[in-house]
Amino acid sequence: MNIMNKLTLRNLKENKRRTLVTIIGVIISVSMLTAVATLGVSFIDLLKRDSMARDGEWHAQFIGVNSEQVKEIKEDKKIEKVILSNDLGYADWKGSKSEYKPYLFFRQYDEQGLTQFPITLKEGTYPKASNEIIISDEMVKNAKREYVIGDELKVSIGERHFKLEEEDSILTQTDPLQRNEAGENVEEIQRVKSYTFKIVGIMESPSWEPTWSPGYTIVNYMDKSELTSNSSINASVVMKKVKQSIYEDSESLAKKLNIEKVNYNSELLRYYGVSSNDNLLLTMYSLLGIIILVIIIGSVALIYNAFAISVSERARHLGMLSSVGATKKQKRNSVFFEGAVIGGISIPLGIIAGLVGIGITFSFINKYFQEALNTAEGLNVVVTPFSILFSILISLVTIFISTYLPARKASKISAIDAIRQTQDIKLSGKKVKTSKLVRKLFGIEAEIGLKNLKRNKRRYQTTVFSLVISILLFLTVSFFSDNMKKSVELSQENIDYDIAVSAGSNSTEEELLPLANAPSITQSNLIKNIYVTTFLAKDVLSENNKKSVEKDNTMLDDGKLSFNVNFFILSDSSFKDYAKAAGFNSNEYLNSDVPKGIVLETASYFDPYAEKFIEEKVLDAKPGDSIDLYMYREDSGKEEFFNKIQIGLFTDETLMGISSNNYRTITMIISNEVAEKLFEDETINMDYNLYLNSDNPEKAQEELEDLKTGSMYIYNVEMDRKQSEQMIMIMSVFMYGFISLISLISIANIFNTISTSISLRKREFAMLRSVGMTPTGFNKMIYFESIFYGIKALMYGIPISIGVIAALYWSISNTFEYGFELPWLSILFVVIAIFIIVAAAMLYSVSKIKKENIIDGLKQENI
Structure with a gap:
């Protein structure tokens, strides 16, 4: 081992705190990469085994x-x-x-x-x-x-x-x-x-x-x-x-x-990464790439700060080596060697920590996973050579990127600059000039704080960079989590009841009502269903359907697209209750000469042409517009116009058993009175459906089987509903767990950067106290610096985060399509949190050096 490497090792041993912080930072980074890679491989393995268990x-x-x-x-x-x-x-x-x-x-x-x-x-x-x-x-x-x-x-x-x-x-x-x-x-x-x-x-x-x-x-x-x-x-x-x-x-x-x-076997092939649906593969790979890139950026920021601070602290030491003949290459290689030593310790520990952490996580959530997927299969920690090699390679690349700039900086440190410690502070009057308005509005403490930031430009930039990365990590993962949860909800059937009882058109309400009064039933909703047809002009179609007909005009019949209209018919009393919940006046619909109905505004469905899940506004229409209704006539062999209905309003307020999740279907809620007017001259096949909730669905089903008559059929969907809820809950646990981890890493990164930066300014603070700055004035200066750090970080962090969020939305929209919406609550949280965290970090760091002797502070040297 050459003398430079021996000196580097000695320096690492002497600066135990900084070395430990750097090692912990790399361990966290590697464990995150390992956990993400292992989670992905293990989850795919579970889905493969579950698919094989169900379909062979x-x-x-x-x-x-x-x-x-x-x-x-x-x-x-x-x-x-x-x-x-x-x-x-x-x-x-x-x-x-x-x-x-x-x-x-x-x-x-x-x-x-x-x-x-x-x-x-x-x-x-x-x-x-x-x-x-x-x-x-x-x-x-x-x-x-x-x-x-x-x-x-x-x-x-x-x-x-x-x-x-x-x-x-x-x-x-x-x-x-x-x-x-x-x-x-x-x-x-x-x-x-x-x-x-x-x-x-x-x-x-x-x-x-x-x-x-x-x-x-x-x-x-x-x-x-x-x-x-x-x-x-x-x-x-x-x-x-x-x-x-x-x-x-x-x-x-x-x-x-x-x-x-x-x-x-499309489902099983998909889990092997093979799919005839290019949109799904594009979503999978692009999402994986973006998330890994975000983790790498966060890791680089965390590790880079540690090495940058290390070089700043070692500046005088490197200058002394330069004065006794150390070459640029030797100084640069000493930083690379430091990175190699830390990587050699941290990477194995990080991989072990990631595997142990994901194993513990699996042991806690396996029960819920098995219930959600209705399978005996559980998540196993699957370790593949590829996932371990992936974690090692990404970690090595991360450490190399993190050490490259500090290594270059170390190679350029001259003996004189290092001994005088002028490498970080190169001033001109113009560079530290501040506006007179700052002093006038905020006082001389604010002006000194602003001059400090301009004078210590590199440290200020490092801190702002750390804050920007923290903002990026939090907002990106928050958006990703919310949208993954939304995607899972969109792909799951919306079931808000335990039992459904369907009956043919020969049944009556009187036959179904006794079932709603069964002892184990806690809630019920009786709904009549009628399906008819309408033909919509291109200008009132939803965005997705407009795109479909533009690609294929053969879908149109005489320039119009065929749609189903699914009428949910409520009794007049139920309609009044629904009006109260949805916030509209039921009299406008019950006593109107023109038949009027309520349209569920948002539709969620799988589009077989676009091969993606869609959530969108069902119609590009407005209240007051009318929909022509058609019915199939056996004598003519085609759909013929029989009546029209006016759209009263659009809403997303639903009742138990009512949802808008069918492809090219308008879901409309009308009262029994409106239905009688609408279909008074028609022979209609009306389906009766009773939706029920129960504290004990199995017992309720037994009771209903004894009560049912005629052609009634009972569907116990409690298991399906629970599976949907559990899948969403599991996704939430994973996503918010990931957010918590990212948040903790970001806060640790900010605290480490700011506290180290403050510790390097001991001499500066001692000088300010020596010329009479009071504790109140000192705190005021620190508060202003915190505000300036926060504003600057938000100015860069939020626009960059929005750019990454847009990329994530593009990736998800290849398979799941719904409106783009910025995570405003998360942005508000970030704005508040950044100022709080920065202020807390600075005050905490300053509190540790406030009680130090002024003379000792003035004599302080960063060795």
């Missing part, structure tokens, strides 16, 4: 393949596994207790599929022959007779067909039971074939079975030896390496083998 591990699925095509698929070098499956079809099941689930749905898997797809066996064994099946526990629970392992099941399996006008549709498990207005089943099973199966096991109801599906899932074994060139099955594949080229490779293979259709 597969990446692409070739539909309708035969035995020869399966053989070709297996030989593809890019494919690791091939899982064979087939939807055998539906069988009428007379033994069902539920009128909404009158079928048994049969799905076949080969050996690989039984293990690769999420099938949880409760008792018995997996099927091993083509005549063996496992049934679901839901089927057992809802059967009119008892089913046990060993029983035989004789069924006739075929396709679900539903004929609408001239079109015949084949329905799947994602299609609910098709019923007419009388609640009668209007489907039929066609092309049936008889089978006899033996029950060998009972499984948990599969996660891929939607709650509204009309068939209980039964899993059957697929015997590959029975496949022929005429077979038509599905081949799901797991790729050896998941890359963006999977879409091109799969389509190419399908074309080569004459396979008509390929499906993709």
Whole structure:
């Protein structure tokens, strides 16, 4: 080790406080980077495992393949596994207790599929022959007779067909039971074939079975030896390496083998960073880049200040070395060596601290995550070589950037300047000149404070820079947190009730009202629903829909865009209560000759054309405008005008069960009286929906099942609502935890910068006290300096922060589109906090040197 490095190490040991502060700063920086990288990798790992647990591990699925095509698929070098499956079809099941689930749905898997797809066996064994099946526990629970392992099941399996006008549709498990207005089943099973199966096991109801599906899932074994060139099955594949080229490779293979259709496990692929939706990938990568950049900027500011202060304190020491022959390169390298030593200590400790911190965080929040995602999977601390290497490289780059400027400065320190300590203070009369107005308004103390800032220009700039970075960090992370939370809310379904009871148009209010009075029900809202059509001119469309029709004019019908109008009809008393809550006069609507309604102003929905979540004003219209209403006529085979309604006002005030979250739908609330006027000459199919809240939703559902009549159907959505709320809560915890960490780091950075700057001004303060400055005058000078620091920092910090916020908004808007709004409350908080923190830091630092002897202060040298 050369003499310069030995002297550097000695200097680090002698200045233990400064060395410790610098090491802690780097540890915080590295731990933040490690925590962010590990959190990202661990969260993606959780989402992958959750997706596999629900839908199985597969990446692409070739539909309708035969035995020869399966053989070709297996030989593809890019494919690791091939899982064979087939939807055998539906069988009428007379033994069902539920009128909404009158079928048994049969799905076949080969050996690989039984293990690769999420099938949880409760008792018995997996099927091993083509005549063996496992049934679901839901089927057992809802059967009119008892089913046990060993029983035989004789069924006739075929396709679900539903004929609408001239079109015949084949329905799947994602299609609910098709019923007419009388609640009668209007489907039929066609092309049936008889089978006899033996029950060998009972499984948990599969996660891929939607709650509204009309068939209980039964899993059957697929015997590959029975496949022929005429077979038509599905081949799901797991790729050896998941890359963006999977879409091109799969389509190419399908074309080569004459396979008509390929499906993709889009959710799982998205978690591998592979998506056909370029907007989502752009959002993911740009957000990650911006957040990492913000962390690096904050880290550079924190570490740079430590090294800059170190060089200032070592100025005389470096000058002395220069006087005995130290070259520029040696002085520069001594600062780089100092950075290397601190990095060598701090980076390993920072990585360990980041991993331990994120592990502790996971242990606290895993329970909530599992409930929010309705999964048994939890967050595991996933450490990858890439995440550790990423943290190390970014930390090294950060330390290098932080040491580069101080190192250059150290190399230029001459022996004379260092001994005289003039390197930071180079003055001319013009540079320290202040306005006479300052003294007149604020006194001589304020003028001295302003001259101090101008005289100690480098220290002043370092402090302002530190404050600007703190403002940038806080506002950026605050905006990011609020918008991430808003994005999560936008992507989650808005459910503000526990149970929904739907009934067909043949039901009456009198039949539904007893359900609202069930013992376990705490709140209820009965709403009637009618859907009709309208056609909107381009000039009244929302911004997003205007963009859509500009891209594709074929959407327009005679220059207008088709929209749904969803009427929520309230009883006159309920409408009056709603008017009171929303703040309008109900008499204008109940006693009006012209039908008038309330339009929910803001719509939130997923736009399949733009492939993003949208929140926007539903119409570019104003109160008093009218909407023409159309209804489908069977005799003409088209939509025909039947009436019009006036927009009374726009509001975002809703009631339980009412929301505006459907694509191209105007949600309008009207009274029962208005509905009678509007549809008096029409035969209308009206749906009745009862929305309920309960302290015990499970018990309430049992009570409602006993009370329901006719074609009523009860949906217990309490779990979905809780999942949405918990996901938003978890996001809030993460985001505000991040804000708290950033805030603490920023405050520590400000205190460290200011306190060190103050300690370097001991001689200056002693001189002011020696010429008669009183404690009151001294405090006044410090207050003015604090105000000047704060104003200067806000002048730079807020505009820069707004620029970064705009970049974040652009990134998020690639997937989630809603109005841009500056975080005014956060800005106000920053303005107040900056002045408080700066003043507190300066007064705290000054209080430590106030009691020092004036003579000792005048003799003070910064060595």
